[in-house]
Amino acid sequence: MxxxxxxxxxxxxxxxxxxxxxxxxxxxxxxxxxxxxxxxxxxxxxxxxxxxxxxxxxxxxxxxxxxxxxxxxxxxxRPNDTRPLPKQGHGNPxxxxxxxxxxxxxxxxxxxxxxxxxxxxxTTPNEPASRLGNWYTGEGLSEGEDENILTIKVFGYQWWWAFEYPQLGITTANEMVIPAGKAVHLELRSVDVIHSFWLPRIAGKVDLIPGRTNSMWIQAGNSFDRWQKERQDSIDSINATTAYETYLRDEIDGYYYGQCAEYCGDSHARMLFRASVVSDQGFADWVADHKEGNPTTPEGDNWNDWYATYDKDPDLLVGELNEGIKLFVGKAQCNSCHAINGNPRAAGVGGPDLTNLAQRLSLAAGWLNHHNEDGSIDESKQLENLTKWIHDPNSVKPGNLMWIARDGRGIGQLPQEDQLTIEESRKISLFLQTLK
Amino acid sequence: MSESASSEHDSHHNLVVGNKKLLMWLFLGSDCMFFGTLISTHLIYRKLYPEEYDPTQLFSLELTSFSTFILLMSSFLMALAVSAMHKGELKSFRRNTLGVIFFGLIFLGCQVFEFSEFVHLGLTLQSGTFGSTFYLMTGTHGCHVAIGVFWLTCLLFYSYSGKMDAHESAIDVEAAGLYWHFVDIVWILIFTAVYLIEFIGKTGGAAH
Amino acid sequence: MSSTVTATPTTQSEHPVVLSPERSKLGLLRPDHGKSVIIDWLTTVDHKKIGIMYGAIALFFLLVGGLEALIIRTQLAVPENDLISAQRYNQLFTMHGTTMIFLAVMPLNAAFFNFLVPLQIGARDVAFPRINSFSLWAFVAGALVINFGWILQALEAMGLFSASGPTEGMNDFVPAMGWFGYAPITGIKFTGAGTDFWIMGLQILGIASLTAAMNFTVTIVNMRAPGMKMMRMPVFTWMTLVTSLLIVFAFPAITVALGELMFDRLFGTNFFVTAGGGQPILWQHLFWIFGHPEVYILVLPAMGIISEVLPTFAKKPLFGYPIVVFSGAVIGFLGFAVWSHHMFTTGLGKVATAAFSLLTMAIAVPTGVKIFNWVGTLWGGRVRFSPPMIFALGFVWMFMMGGFSGIMHSSAPADAQQQDSYFVIAHFHYVAIGGIFLAVVSGIYFWLPKMIGKMWKGNLSTWVAIFSTVGLNVTFFPMHFLGLLGMPRRTHTYLEGFGWETYNLVCTIGAYILAFGILLLVVDIIRCFRSGEPAGNDPWDARTLEWKTTSPPQVYNFGKTPIIHARDALWEDKYGPENRKCGEQAEDGHGIHMPSQSWWPLLASAGFIPLGLGLSLMQAGVPFMGYFAIFGLCLCTVGIALWAIEGPGGYHLHPKKDA
Known part of the structure; x- marks a missing residue:
């Protein structure tokens, strides 16, 4: 048949x-x-x-x-089947x-x-090797935190991430920095809708739910001790410093990609983040650098002097960078939502922290990327991304608050005749590129 | 509504529970889950925010006990009405049903009074989770009572049409009775789990 | 149909007369026996016509949902595609899920319930024929309300409409928050009137499902023919019963959740609003207490269909009937105890996570039992590869694969990587398409000849099977990998360089193959309707009672009510010993009592449309919509009141001996 x-x-x-x-x-x-x-x-x-x-x-x-x-x-x-009917068995208990x-x-x-x-x-482990007191060599550790492991508070926003390091008193956005091989405790909160923190190569996801705090722990790579133990024979011959470098290269890849995994509105697809994994010393350096921020203008002047001039006669401040800063704190009102450590007039809290923005390998919560294969930054691409993002945020990330903010300070809410020109966006970008 | 079944379809006389009654039981089973969800929402938020609101300052146990008692008595009359209908005593049925409707209306009146008191005292739908869950839950129960009153009123009027027969209409009345008893039982649950429980350990409470 | 019968109005008459409309207790003419075909279908209380309408509407929405899926897949074919906007994409995936679950699969199941259950248990009709009609039209009303937003969205796109009032400034008129509607994105702060259409639509669909489920439970419990004991019922009827009970007990949770959400949006309550102390997590619990049983509401009827088709084409009784029935009931029961496995990543705590993990594994056992029993049914049988059987065999294989990825989810730590990724999409589409869809197609091939009395022509079914199974696997198998390679769900586009490009392209190609398969199915169904070949009573040499009567069945189903003496009643009637053959109930001389048709269920459910639209449009700031909603509520009340007053009516038919 x-x-x-x-x-x-x-x-x-x-x-x-x-x-x-x-x-x-x-x-x-x-x-x-x-x-x-x-x-x-x-x-x-x-x-x-x-x-x-x-x-x-x-x-x-x-x-x-x-x-x-x-x-x-x-x-x-079978074709032309003439066998009798099958036995009508009802099953076999x-x-x-x-x-x-x-x-x-x-x-x-x-x-x-x-x-x-x-x-x-x-269960977040609290092993001695991960305790801050045993590896953190930098400044600014809060009192009594020696016995605790590093804690990061993760805040989800539509559609970006804030990473606060409460024990160290710093906050960054969209690109978190964590030490290699140390357990890190995360506290997850959301300020608007549900998001989900997913760093697939390091840990599965946990949701950020408004009205409650979730927690999880992550650890990028095995600890140095364990890595050494597993390679007892092969590293006997190399000295400790080389071993640590080998460990960083082999065990810790350095840069990890993550993304929001719970539907959170229009631009859910564009809510990515990155995790940069660094050595103990690298972490301390990063913290110090971040705390210091950008205490001088791009031209090396004191911010207070700059603002004094700005308040008296802004026209005295010339050049593309100065124009950019003037737009940043003036017409575009970037500083009403964004903070830059060291800059006394950039202390907004509604948007992502911009301290050392130019060090980050991506922009707009990981959507616009500007790094080379080797992890270095492609500066012209960076400028292009910044300009694109500032000039037309709504097409890069529909519905985002930089374009239409609830308090009416979005770039898209500027009067029609006063919209940022592409040239103005480029000037702001040039200024932002100096934040490193 | 449950009259849909044609009499012929109900004619499997060996049935344990007739079509209409079984339908009513299923509806009540579903309604159990419905109220279960509403009451648990209330209790969950109550447990989550024990300090959000002190209902003992608000609830008047005397009033609510009175309306609970009234509802209980109405259930008793309802049982009498059903039994009267089974015996074909139309007069007794009307008298008892009228009593149920009257008591139901008193209960509703108490609830309206209680709600307006609470609103005056500052508890509105928008006041935190307590206001939201409390009003939605008791309000839904109130709607059930109101629908019951409406239903019984319809039956009462229908009894004057002369089209009531002891067999078929008794089932309708019995279904209405099941509904009424259920609504009553739900209220006793709400009264216990929402009102009385708040006064545990509070000497005196809002008795004054 | 009245050509083969003679009948009288309720009073019995010696002389057969042609039927004419009679007056109801309201003094109005009943719509029975009219000339107009449209009025006949609109007011029908015949479970077979209602079933066919359910089926036709559901197939239409299946195509709509499929079209939405195709647009989604086309958008995702290449990275950073801008074929459609983020908002449109989000609306499409929301409506795809909502449509497929509530407007395609559930009514398709309802179509089979309606057509088959009374026939399988030897009843004349369902217990409450007018409630049945009400359920159908309420479903249609809900479907219209939920899809109404598309019109507004089109107007908005043309610049002819914009929202004012409570949702001013929001331009989403089609729901865009996922079929699960997780709070607080459903709040008035984040989404516009689309969410209101969704709430109102689902609420109406819930009423439709609840009334239908209660109706079927009563029908199955009370309306069985003499001798049709519970353990003699066909498995499909059993699964209908379990499904109906699941609906009865699971839907209240979503009704309350939707009600609370509606209050949040309309009256500013704080059930899910964080600022007022509301806990959005509560929505997830309420939603999944409904949502997980809902999964079984969708899949148990499919299992029922398969349990009918396999024995028929293997010429053997179902292996271990009691265990299959029992496992179906256990699945239904356990379905209420596993809801939190949808929430493993929400921070349930270790103990709860462990408990739900174990319970989820436990539910794999009764599901596995069904697979074993299906294989056992085929063992030693004589497997005939007729069109329904091809799909049933495909079902077992595909459903098994969907089940395996389900077991992978049950391990909570592993699920932390899978949750909300494409892996989950792969899992439930294997269950939904490989399982439910193939079973429904199998059911269509099996029972359509019974429904319309015409036999399938040609072997297009083979091509339907090939294209749909190949399409299904090409679309969804790579999604397992996509998910494990880190691609999250519900993203309208993705960056290049994450290793997702090839998989996505393959998935999109697969979706078109699958779509072509479904197109062929539609063609084949049309060909069957145009076929001239009569099906006969029992074209497949089947086993259950529905094949005993004519194809299509008479309006009264069975001329004489059968008396049942064994399981697989028809098979025993054909091949069994004398004491297991069907008997016939003696005529009582009154003729067959038929229920009267009625306008009022239609009117009552039509009231849902202004009610739902009014409340939603009010949120979008359209004037006078509050009154429109009140009008709808009045319409409902009036419809139900008239329905109660008019009386059931009914008339008697006298089938001729040869019928």
Whole structure:
């Protein structure tokens, strides 16, 4: 009968299409946000559990699917079938109870590690190696924090991220900086709608829900100690400094991509973030640099003097950079929402902190990127991105508050005849490029 | 509404529960989940923000106990009305149903009075979560009572049309009765879980 | 149909007369026996016609939802695409989900419930024929309300309409907050009138589902033919019963949640508004207490269909009938206890996460049992690859795959990586398309000849099967990888360089293959309607009671009510021993009592349209809409009152002996 061939064809079409897909998809799993290339214990635990479920279900798949195919082929109707009707059997309780028993056993194989995994991934460890007092060498650590691990408060906004380091008294936006191989505790809050913090290679997601505080812990890569122990033989010959550098290169990739994973409105797709993982010393340097911010004007003058001149006669301040600053604190009112450490008149809190903005490899919550393969910054691309972002934020990120703000200070809310020209946007960008 | 079933379709006389009654039971089961959700929303927020509002300053136990008692008594009359209908005693049915409607209206009156008092004392729909959950929950219950009163009034008027027969209409009345008892039971739950529980450990409370 | 029967009005008459409309207790003419076909369908209380209308409307919305999906996939074919705006994309995915769940799959299931359940249990009609009509039209009203925003959105795009009043400045008139509507993005601060249309539409659809579910529960419990004991019922009827009970007990949660949300938006309450102390997380709990049973509401009827098709085409009874029924009930029951597995990433706490993780694994057992029993059914049988069977066989395979990714989700730490990524999309589309859709297509191939009395022509079904299964796998298999490579859901576009480009392109190609398969299905259905070949009573040599009567069945279903002596009643009637064959109930001489048609359910449900639209448009600042809403409410009340007063009516039919 022709129909037999149809049915088999149907089953085989499925199998073949799956096979082709497996070949297609079998390619590169080493991508920027791949959960297959975990760094650090949390993502590793999550991947291990995932792979366990894959092997168990694959086993069931082969057993049940194999039986199924066998049955469908073996018991098919033959052409001109004259056999008597099949036996009208109603089932076999022993077989059924047996199969239920096997299913339960297989699930136990998953259940026990799952329970362990829940406790492991949801309990922030407080191991000595991660305690601030044992590795943080920089300034500005709050009193009594020596025994605690680094805590970062993550705030979700439509559609960007604020990262506050309460123990160190600093705040940054969209690109967080964390120390290599140290457990970090995150407190997650949202100021508007639900967001979700997802840094796939370091940890699975946890939601930021308005009205409550969630927490999680992350750790980028194994700790230096553990890494050393695992490579006892091979690093005996190299000295400690070289070993640490090797560790940073091999174990810590340095730059990680993350994204909001809970639908949060129009520009949900453009709410990305980055995590930069640095050495202990690098972290201390970064904190110091960030605290200091930009205490002088791009030309090296004192801000107070600059503002005194600005208040008296702004026309005395000439040059593209000065024009840019004038727009920043004047017509465009950037400073009403944005803060720049060291700049006395840039202390807004509604928008992302702009301290050392030019050091960041991306803009507009990770949407506009301007770094080269080696991680250095492409300055002309950076200028282009800044200008594009400032000039027409609504097309880069529809619905964002830089364009239409609730307090009426959005760039898009400037009077029609007073809109920022592309040239003015470029001047502001030139100023922002000096923030490093 | 539940008259849809044609009499013929109801004619499986061996049924444990007839179509209309079974439909009513299912509706009440669904309604249980409905009130369950409303009451739990209230209790969850109450537990979450125990200090947000002190309802003992607001609730008047005397008034609410009185209206609870009235509703309980109306349930008693409802039972009498159903039994009267089963016996085909139309007069007794009318008298008792009128009593239920009257008591139902008193309950509704108490609730309206209570709500307006609360609003005067500053508790509105918009006042925090307590106002929102309290009014939505008790208001929904009030709507149920109002619908019940409307339904019974319709039945009362219908009883004067002369089209009521002891068999078919008794089922309708019984369905209405089930509904009324259910609404009553829900109120007792609300009275306990929302009103009385607030006074535990508060000596004197808002008795004055 | 009246050509084969003679009938009388309620009073019995010796002489057959042609039926004419009679007056109801209101003194108005009932719409029975009119000449107009349109009035006949609008006022019908016949479960078969209602079922066919459910099916037709649901198929229409299936195509609408499919079109929305195609636009979504086209937008995602290449990175940083700007084919459609972010807002439009968000509206499309919201409406795609809402449409597929509430306007396509649920009514498709309702279509099968309506057409089949009374036939399978040997009843004349459902317990409450007019409530049945009300459910249908309320569903239509809800569908219209929820989709009305498209008109406003088009007007807005042409610059002819903009919102004022409470949602001034917001230009989203089509819901754009996801089918799950997580607070607080549904709040008045974040979304416009689209959310109101969504709330009102879902509320109306909820009423439709609840009334239908109660109706079917009563029907199944009370209307079974003599001898049709519970454990003799066809599995599809069993699954209908479980599904109906799930609806009865799960929908109140969403009704309350939607009501609270509506109060938040209309009257400024604080249920989900953080500023007033509201906890948005509460919405998630309420939503998923409804939402997880809803998943089983969608899938259990599909399992029922498969449990009918497999035994028929294997010529063997269902393997382990009691266990299949029992596992269906257990799935329904456990469905209420696993809702928080949708919320593993919301910070439930360790104990709750562990508990819901374990319960979710537990629910895999009864699901697995069904698969085992289906395989057991085929074992030793004689598998005939007829069109319904091809899809049923495909179902078992695809559903199994969807089940496996479900087990992967149940491990909470692993789920932290999968949640809200494309992995989840892959999982539930394997269940929804590979499971529910294939089962529904199988059901269509199986029962359409019964519904319209015509037999399928040609072998287009094979091509439908090939294109839809290949399309399904090409679209959704790569999504497993996309998710694990970090692509989040509900993003209208994505950057280049994350390794997602190839997968997305493949997915989009697959979507078009799948769409072509569905197009072929529509063509095949049309061909079946135009087919001249009569189906006969029992074209598939089937096992259950619906195949005992004519195709299409007479308005009264069975000339004489059958008496049942065994499970698989028709099979036993055909091949079983004498004591298991069907009997027939003796005629009582009154003829067959039929319910009268009625306008009032239609009127009552039509009232939902002004009610829903009025309240939503009020939010968009359209004047006088409050009054419009009140008008709608009055319409509902008047409709229900007249419905109660007019009386059920009814008339008697006397089928000729040969019918």
């Amino acid at each position: 022709k129909n037999i061939y149809h049915g088999i064809l149907n089953s085989f079409a499925t199998v073949v299409s799956l096979g082709i897909l497996l070949m297609v998809t079998g390619c590169d799993l080493n991508t920027r946000m791949s959960t297959f290339k975990p760094k650090g214990p949390v993502a590793q635990e999550q991947l291990d559990l995932f792979m366990l479920t894959v092997w168990v279900t694959l086993g069931i798949f082969i057993a049940v699917g194999g039986t199924y195919l066998y049955v469908v082929i073996r018991f098919r109707e 022993l077989i059924e109870i047996g199969l239920i028993g096997i299913s339960i056993l297989l699930l136990v194989i998953i259940a026990v590690p799952t329970l362990k995994g829940i406790w492991y991934t949801q």
